[in-house]
Amino acid sequence: MPLFLLLAWRIWAFTIRPRLYPHRLQYLPYWIPYLGHVIPFFRNSNRLYFQAKKFSPQHCTLRIAGQDIVLATTAAQISTIDKERRIFSFEDFMNLVYDDMAKVSPKNKPLLWRTPAQGYVSIFPNPKQLTCAHTGVELLHKQFHRPDMLRQFLDSSLAGFSQALQWNTLYTTSVLGSSPEHKVVSLRSLCRDAIVDAQVDSFFGTRLLELEPNLRVILSDWDTQSWRVIYQLPSALAKPATQPRDRLVDVLAQYYSLPAINRPGSVAFVNELYDDYKQAGLSTRDIAGIVFTILSGLSINPTMLAFWMLAHLLNNPTVIDQIREEIAPAMRAGVSNPELNGASLYELTKHWLSSQCSLLNSVFYETLRYTSTGSSIRKTTQATTLDGYGIPKGTIIAIPQRLHMMSEEAFGLNPSTFDYYRFQRDKSLTHKTEFRGFGGGTTLCSGRTAGRHMVLAFVAFVLWRYDIEALGPSQKVLGIRGKPFPQLDEATPSLGPGRPLDGGDLILKLTQRKV
Numbered sequence: 001m002p003l004f005l006l007l008a009w010r011i012w013a014f015t016i017r018p019r020l021y022p023h024r025l026q027y028l029p030y031w032i033p034y035l036g037h038v039i040p041f042f043r044n045s046n047r048l049y050f051q052a053k054k055f056s057p058q059h060c061t062l063r064i065a066g067q068d069i070v071l072a073t074t075a076a077q078i079s080t081i082d083k084e085r086r087i088f089s090f091e092d093f094m095n096l097v098y099d100d101m102a103k104v105s106p107k108n109k110p111l112l113w114r115t116p117a118q119g120y121v122s123i124f125p126n127p128k129q130l131t132c133a134h135t136g137v138e139l140l141h142k143q144f145h146r147p148d149m150l151r152q153f154l155d156s157s158l159a160g161f162s163q164a165l166q167w168n169t170l171y172t173t174s175v176l177g178s179s180p181e182h183k184v185v186s187l188r189s190l191c192r193d194a195i196v197d198a199q200v201d202s203f204f205g206t207r208l209l210e211l212e213p214n215l216r217v218i219l220s221d222w223d224t225q226s227w228r229v230i231y232q233l234p235s236a237l238a239k240p241a242t243q244p245r246d247r248l249v250d251v252l253a254q255y256y257s258l259p260a261i262n263r264p265g266s267v268a269f270v271n272e273l274y275d276d277y278k279q280a281g282l283s284t285r286d287i288a289g290i291v292f293t294i295l296s297g298l299s300i301n302p303t304m305l306a307f308w309m310l311a312h313l314l315n316n317p318t319v320i321d322q323i324r325e326e327i328a329p330a331m332r333a334g335v336s337n338p339e340l341n342g343a344s345l346y347e348l349t350k351h352w353l354s355s356q357c358s359l360l361n362s363v364f365y366e367t368l369r370y371t372s373t374g375s376s377i378r379k380t381t382q383a384t385t386l387d388g389y390g391i392p393k394g395t396i397i398a399i400p401q402r403l404h405m406m407s408e409e410a411f412g413l414n415p416s417t418f419d420y421y422r423f424q425r426d427k428s429l430t431h432k433t434e435f436r437g438f439g440g441g442t443t444l445c446s447g448r449t450a451g452r453h454m455v456l457a458f459v460a461f462v463l464w465r466y467d468i469e470a471l472g473p474s475q476k477v478l479g480i481r482g483k484p485f486p487q488l489d490e491a492t493p494s495l496g497p498g499r500p501l502d503g504g505d506l507i508l509k510l511t512q513r514k515v
């Protein structure tokens with residue numbers, strides 16, 4: 001396009017048009033028509049969101065390869081989106097999850113969206129006349145919201161990682177070097193190995209890990225590469241993500257092909273979903289794909305959050321000491337005893353962690369605030385308005401977590417500083433609309449109570465049982481060199497807490513504490 005035409009278009013699009021139509025979508029200016037902000041978006045979407053909000057704090061639209069993305073930039077807009085679930089819908093993205101992540105066969109996918117009126121018959125009572133897809137979501141919510149069902153999962157998970165965090169049973173995949181007095185471990189592996197295996201055993205029973213003992217490593221390979229699938233890269237480039245995903249779906253399909261009696265110990269959801277979807281006409285492979293997406297959400301976010309929480313704590317020995325004082329009564333009452341059964345562990349930790357450990361909780365929420373880099377995504381099902389701006393049907397709306405979590409108005413001074421005491425000083429901060437650590441509205445995380453309990457207990461066990469030194473790059477212990485503090489990767493898409501940049505990790509020297 002000749003330069004004068006380009007200039008004329010830009011003046012029209014970003015100077016004249018907004019004045020003529022002040023209530024239509026207002027765009028962050030760009031230079032290449034159609035492509036718009038595609039390059040900065042793929043380079044670092046979070047940076048682009050901040051730029052957009054700075055340009056136009058009340059309303060801003062991005063243009064990504066012909067597609068408009070309206071950013072929710074204020075708390076009022078988030079509230080409207082969370083409330084108007086039919087207008088700002090998530091269903092379109094469930095289809096993307098079924099297609100790209102779960103790889104549900106195109107032939108069977110329509111079965112997921114059938115209503116009872118269209119022939120879907122659930123094996124459960126269905127008074128709300130839900131579709132098959134929504135029934136699956138309800139079954140998961142029931143699993144994590146019904147106290148008895150949540151409890152079964154938590155009892156077993158807590159017992160699992162309490163065992164795994166003992167000096168003599170630390171996973172060999174976490175331990176990089178060892179002497180009678182010290183062990184040198186990778187913090188990322190420590191969190192992954194203990195948390196993922198405990199959760200997987202508790203959710204699926206022990207059979208799944210028997211079929212694939214290396215599941216946690218494959219899951220973490222998927223996790224670090226999953227952006228390739230999210231960005232829909234061509235199959236050759238997406239292979240580092242699709243290979244681990246396909247392996248995990250294979251293992252789940254193998255698991256489900258066994259009679260239920262041969263895979264005991266799972267939570268109810270695992271069989272309820274399978275039985276319902278099978279009856280609806282889906283294949284074992286389709287269901288394995290859908291369950292893979294749950295497995296991925298189940299294990300990755302708690303692991304990442306525990307990693308970041310411990311990493312930040314290791315920067316501040318004073319806070320570690322204060323937290324040890326907070327958890328001491330519970331630990332002395334027996335919580336740290338690896339022989340304690342899951343039910344007792346649950347009872348003891350539930351009480352102490354929720355009511356007596358305000359600093360531990362504060363660091364948990366600050367970690368969530370500080371590391372959340374994902375976005376909630378919706379699509380408008382009809383023409384509507386948001387804060388007075390007209391939004392056409394079929395427009396994508398994004399609620400970027402980081403943009404809101406860094407709001408000075410919501411969270412007080414210096415939001416870009418990690419403040420261990422922020423949520424202790426003001427406990428109401430977790431109720432702010434801008435606090436998107438567990439999403440909100442339709443995609444409010446159903447595993448949030450379980451996830452919080454597990455991460456708090458995991459961190460408490462580690463801090464109580466071990467003296468920990470994070471080794472810097474100039475330190476070497478047992479031949480293992482330390483690493484710098486990991487940087488948060490703000491650019492790669494995530495569901496919640498971001499990953500460390502370039503495979504970042506912390507190398508820890510553990511010594512058993514004498515308590």
Ligand code: HEM
Nearest residue numbers: 297298301302376437438439443444445446447451452496
């Ligand atoms: C502390 C750990 C966790 C964190 C930080 C976390 C974070 C999140 C976030 C930010 C979302 C919203 C994404 C969006 O808005 O699109 C979400 C949704 C979701 N999370 Fe979690 N999550 C955690 C633990 C879990 C666990 C243990 C499960 C168990 C399966 C789980 C399952 C889900 C599911 C299924 C959704 C989709 C919404 C729904 O529940 O239907 N999460 N999570």
